[in-house]
Amino acid sequence: xxxxxxxxxxxxxxxxxxxxxxxxxVAAFGEPTAFRLSETPxxxxxxxxxxxxDACDAILEQLENxxxxxxRNTFIPKNLQSPAPLNKPHFLAxxxxxxxxxxxxxxxxxxxxxxxxxxxxxxPFLGKAYLNNYPSIAKxxxxxxxxxxxxxxxxxxxxxxxxxxxxxxxxxxxELFPEKQKTRIxxxxxxxxxxxxxxxxxxxxxxxxxxxxxxxxxxxxIHRIYNRVIxxxxxxxxxxxxxFNLNDDLEVQWVTHPDWFFIISKCMMPLLAHTHIPxxxxxxxxxxxxxxxxxxxxxxxxxxxxxxxxxxxxxEINKIEDKQNxxxxxxxxxxxxxxxxxxxxxxxxxRILFVWNAAENRFKPVVNLxxxxxxxxINVSFQTKDxxxxxxxxxxxx
Numbered sequence: 001x002x003x004x005x006x007x008x009x010x011x012x013x014x015x016x017x018x019x020x021x022x023x024x025x026v027a028a029f030g031e032p033t034a035f036r037l038s039e040t041p042x043x044x045x046x047x048x049x050x051x052x053x054d055a056c057d058a059i060l061e062q063l064e065n066x067x068x069x070x071x072r073n074t075f076i077p078k079n080l081q082s083p084a085p086l087n088k089p090h091f092l093a094x095x096x097x098x099x100x101x102x103x104x105x106x107x108x109x110x111x112x113x114x115x116x117x118x119x120x121x122x123x124p125f126l127g128k129a130y131l132n133n134y135p136s137i138a139k140x141x142x143x144x145x146x147x148x149x150x151x152x153x154x155x156x157x158x159x160x161x162x163x164x165x166x167x168x169x170x171x172x173x174x175e176l177f178p179e180k181q182k183t184r185i186x187x188x189x190x191x192x193x194x195x196x197x198x199x200x201x202x203x204x205x206x207x208x209x210x211x212x213x214x215x216x217x218x219x220x221x222i223h224r225i226y227n228r229v230i231x232x233x234x235x236x237x238x239x240x241x242x243x244f245n246l247n248d249d250l251e252v253q254w255v256t257h258p259d260w261f262f263i264i265s266k267c268m269m270p271l272l273a274h275t276h277i278p279x280x281x282x283x284x285x286x287x288x289x290x291x292x293x294x295x296x297x298x299x300x301x302x303x304x305x306x307x308x309x310x311x312x313x314x315x316e317i318n319k320i321e322d323k324q325n326x327x328x329x330x331x332x333x334x335x336x337x338x339x340x341x342x343x344x345x346x347x348x349x350x351r352i353l354f355v356w357n358a359a360e361n362r363f364k365p366v367v368n369l370x371x372x373x374x375x376x377x378i379n380v381s382f383q384t385k386d387x388x389x390x391x392x393x394x395x396x397x398x
Contacts, residue, residue, distance in 0.1 A: 001106070002043040002397060005140055006339055009040060012136045013341075020133045021126075028125065029189060034182040036390030038372045041130050042338060042348055043142065044396045048098075052108045053365070055276040056094055056352055059113065060363055062272050063264065071263050075300070075325075082247045082258045089115035089264060090161050090256040092354040092363050096276070098347070100335045109332040110277045111349060112298075115256060115264035117228060120158055120353065121189035123367050124151065127393045142395035146352075146365040155193060157366060161355045162226050162255055168195035170223040172213060176201050176233050176240075187228070201229055206244040209251040224253040231261060232301060267300045269327055283317065283326035292317075295328040310376060338372060340388040346372040350394055370394045 018039045026032050044052075072081065092115050096108035127144040128151070131137055145154055163171055171194070178187050178198050187198045197213065204222070205212040211222040227246075234240065244250065246258040269280040281287070283297070297312035309316065312328070320326060334347035349371045354363040370392040 001048065001337060002045050005043045005136075005142070008136045008139075009043075009134065010339060010341070012134070013039065017133050021129045024129045024132065025125075025185070029185055029192070031185070031188075033122075033185045033391065037126075038346075038390040038392040039388050040338070040340075040372075041127070041134075041137070041144075041392050042350070042370050042372070042394040044350075044394050046397045048106055048108070049396050051276070052096060052350065052352065055096065055108050055110065055274060056365065058274045059094060059110065059272060059277070062274075063268070066268060066271055068263055071267060072259060075267050076259055076262050080247050082254070083249045084252075084254055084257055086257055086259060088356045088358075089260040090356050091115060091117045091120075092264065092356075093118055093351050093369075094354070095349060095351045097332050097334050097349050098337060099332045106335055106337060108276050108350065110269070110272070110274075111332075112266050113264060113268065115260035117226070117256070118351070118353065119183060119186040119189075119369055120355075120367065121193050122183075122186040123353075123369050123393055124154060125189055126391075127367075127395070130393065130395075137395065140395075141398045143398065144393050144395055145367055146396075149366060154366060157355060157357070157364070159194060162194060162224075163196075164224055164253065164255075166224045166253075169197070169215075170221055171196045171226060172199040172204075172222055172224075173197070173226045173228060174199055174201055174204070175228045176230075176237065178228075183228075190226070196226065201234070201242060202240070204243050206248070206250075209249060211244060211250060211252055222252055224255060226255045227258060229258075231258070262301060265300060266298055266327055269329060278330035278332055280327050280329040282324065283320065283328060284323035286328050290328070292328075294331055296331050298327050298329055300325050300327060334373075336374075338388065342387065344374045344386075346374055346388050348372055348394075368394050368396075 022032060022037060094113045095111040097111050098106055099109045101107035149157060173187055173190055173196055175181060175187065175198065177200055178184055191198050199213045203213060205219065212219040213222060270282055292312055292314060297309040299307040336345035336347055338346035338348060340346055351369040352365055353367050353369060354365050357364040372389045372392055374386045374389055
């Protein structure tokens with residue numbers, strides 16, 4: 001990646017520095033992360049950065065030419081579609097595996113994409129915590145923000161997207177049982193940064209088309225919802241009692257519209273083509289001639305790696321009834337590229353995070369999320385005894 005910087009970091013690494021990063025998180029948010037935090041950030045060279053953003057530009061261009069309404073009608077039953085104006089999605093995440101290319105080069109390969117928010121407020125805090133506690137990083141011209149943003153301008157960018165013209169008390173972060181979610185550290189970071197309450201969907205009150213939440217015995221109107229609810233978690237929850245549904249006709253503004261979770265997702269993968277996009281097929285429409293051992297089977301709308309089958313067989317495929325909700329995606333080989341103190345190096349998945357900037361009429365890259373693993377599946381929810389794996393952030397060379 002950037003060998004000199006990696007070598008300097010590893011030579012200067014001490015366990016107490018890593019513990020100080022963890023202490024900073026607890027001091028700021030009252031608890032540690034519910035997922036494993038990697039001991040190290042990732043350092044991305046100019047050359048790899050160019051490849052990543054060239055791929056992002058190609059994906060964004062293709063998304064503009066896809067019939068969004070057709071995708072919506074294909075994958076979302078009419079009775080589940082929200083009647084709110086669809087508009088543009090407020091967020092986009094593009095995930096790349098950093099993979100082995102020809103002649104030993106590192107190349108990005110698209111793993112998935114999602115028009116849904118993620119750790120927008122925790123990630124900048126993590127980047128700053130790494131900088132504050134690892135002196136060797138600060139000696140280099142490295143950054144984790146994009147588009148020329150810094151800490152202050154990044155916050156303003158997110159405030160514009162999430163708050164709009166509303167007062168913080170009339171904007172909520174909506175989640176299902178937020179205190180139980182593995183990503184809850186970001187909820188507390190969001191609340192701290194924006195001053196908005198974190199509200200469980202089971203606590204929302206509906207009166208006609210209006211929504212409210214309770215605070216200190218008073219009903220507070222909800223004008224805008226920063227939506228973090230994963231739809232399949234609602235479906236999977238037993239005996240769940242809700243005062244409203246995501247697809248109700250409501251007098252609220254959605255950030256982002258619930259339907260975007262389905263529209264821009266893995267369901268678009270077979271429609272995209274690029275050097276850095278592995279070939280994908282819908283499970284109900286794939287060539288019989290393909291070698292299944294070269295493909296991974298993925299549910300379209302699962303989250304955090306749920307339901308992924310790295311070794312699908314025809315027998316398993318035959319048993320799937322809703323084949324339209326799965327894809328086969330060509331396997332890629334993650335590069336074991338992060339040198340660690342152990343004998344095994346770490347693999348990397350890089351997520352570039354965008355927000356919709358209405359003034360500039362474009363998806364604007366703002367920050368990144370990085371995950372590291374030594375196993376076959378990169379997922380920070382899988383706790384292991386390995387070190388130098390888990391949640392991280394990438395620092396990019398200028």
